[in-house]
Amino acid sequence: MSRTLRMPHTLVLMFIMMIVALVLTWVLPAGSFETVTNESGREVVQPGTFSLIEDADTLAPWHLFTAVPRAMADVQGIIFFVLLIGGSLAVIRQTGAIDAFMGSVIRRFGNSAFWLISLGVFLFAAASATLGMAEEYIPLAAILISLCVAMRMDTVAAIGIMVVGYCVGYGAAILNPFTLFIAQDIAELQPGSGIAYRAIIFWPFLAIGIHHVWAYARKVQRDPEASLVYGIESAQPPEQTELPAMTGRRKAVLAATALALAVLVYGIVGHGWYLVELGAMFIALAVAVALIDRMSFDDLAKTFSLGASELAGTAILIGFAKSIALILEDGQVLHTIVHAMASPLIGLPAEISAVGMLGIQSVMNIFVSSGSGQAYLTMPLMAPIGDLVGITRQVSVLAYQFGDGFMNMIVPTNPVLMGILGLAGIPYDRWFRFVFPLILKLLAAAAVAMVVAVQIGYT
Incomplete structure (x- = not known):
């Protein structure tokens, strides 16, 4: 019997990395950089000041377990924020407003393949870039597949609309609370800051994604045998799935959600809102949506x-990921690692260093598919590296969001991707052949965006 290699659960990978971090504190020399407070009141490392620490304490194995509750206490604000967003989004989904909106748009433009693909990719990308949605798209897979097949496309094109949109949205991350806000918090940046540049680069990435899906769809329309899933029974369309109708209540729910997003942007940009205010806004949105939908208070609570x-697992991953950095900090080897990673980049032009950071983040996403978890794992390293090589911390965050978002559409450790492919019956190797050229195009565009960000001093 043949056995396939299975990637461990992300939490298992996190714990393994915690063990590796503990071992590193035993084998690596302890060291530190000198830090100073910059004009913004933030502590940054000083290049060229790294020195070894002779009398550093040795961590005991028990430290592996005590680090977890300490780490979760350190990031409690982010954890509670994630849980509040999860609850609020569940209330919105329960009204059927999101499904009804997506379904009405898809049905309206269903006679034009180009507009179906363009509008579909845009809607998924916009929702992911602002609300951080991903798993919520899965119920739409069946109707997308049915529409695409009826228009002489295939299941790969249908799932491409969904997955490419969601991953482009995560890559641009205009206001994604699950990735961007967390990474900026770790990098000691105002959450949501730098929105103008991200809003601009969203459109070129979106155009690349739309073109890739449309070019493939046209090829299948001309020759059905060109389909990557031609002859694969599991990838044929399921029975038509009906989505809820767009009612007056659901329109009001969507209007309330849009208003809340506008208030969010206003609060962040104009009044420096942070996790407390943002969390309060999502609670208020959930209550408002329940009142509009005439949901009982018991149903709202449930x-x-x-x-x-549903996001408890994500919250735990955030804590475990923070534990890795905490162990390295306690063992006083975090700066040693930063020094080793930064050394090959120091002396290079800042633009090349920025592209190198993009490569590091892209590789890390293979092992840690949780965007928030990856932020806590890599940003404590990437932000100081940026300080050392003359790159602003906003550019360091940009490298993180590109690597996390775009690689989500290809790494087999992404549970959302594998779940969608499983429902559609698309073998992973066929999906890989579809999306790998797109990954190369997006990463090339991301490298250009990184260079431009360095040159304009993106902050």
Whole structure:
């Protein structure tokens, strides 16, 4: 019997990396950089000041376990924020407004393949770039597949609309609370800052994604045998799935959600809102949506609790990922690692160093598919490296969001991707052949965006 190599659960990988971090504190020399407070009041490392620490304490194995509750206490604000967003989004989903909106748009433009692909990719990308949505798209897979097949496309094109949109949105991350806000918090940046540049580069990335899906769809329309899933029974369309109709209540729910997003942007940009205010806004949105939908308070409480519980795993991953950095900090080897990673980049032009950071983040996403978890794992290293090589911390965050977002559409450790492919019956190797050229195009565009960001002093 043949056995396939299975990637361990992300939490298992995190714990393994915690063990590796503990071992590194035993084998690497302890060291530190000198730090100073810059004009923004933030502590940054000083290039050329790295020195070894002779009398550093040795961590005991028990430290592996005590680090977890300490780390979760350190990031409690982010953890509670994630849970509140999960609860609020669950209440919105429960009304059927999101499914009804997506379905009405798809049905309206369903007679034009180009507009179906363009509008579909845009809607998925926009929702992911602002609300951080991903798993919520899975119920739409069936109707997308049915529409695309009816228009002489295939399941790969249908899933491409969804996955390419969601990953482009995560890559641009205009206001993604699950990735961008967390990474900026770790980098000691105002959450949501730098929105203008991200809003601009969103459109070129979106155009690249739309073109890739449309070019493939046209090829299948001309020759059905050119389909990557031609002859694969599991990848043929399921029975038509009906989505809820767009009612007056659901329109009001969507209007309330759009208003909340506008208030969010206003609060962040104009009044420096942070996790407390943003969390409060999502609670208020959940209550408003429940009132609009005439949901009972018991149902609101149950739905909100269920939505929060669905993100409990993400919250735990955040804590475990923070534990890795905490162990390295306690063992006083974090700066040693930063020094080793930064050394090959120091002396190079800042633009090349920035592209090198993009490469590091892209590789890391293979092992840590959780965007928030990856932020806590890599940003404590990437932000100081940026300080050392003359790159602003906003550019360091940009490298993180590109590597996390774009690689999500190809790494087999992404549970959302594998779940969607499983529902559509698309073998991973066929999906890889479809999306790998797109990954190369997006990463090339991301490298250009990184260079431009360095040159304009993106902050």
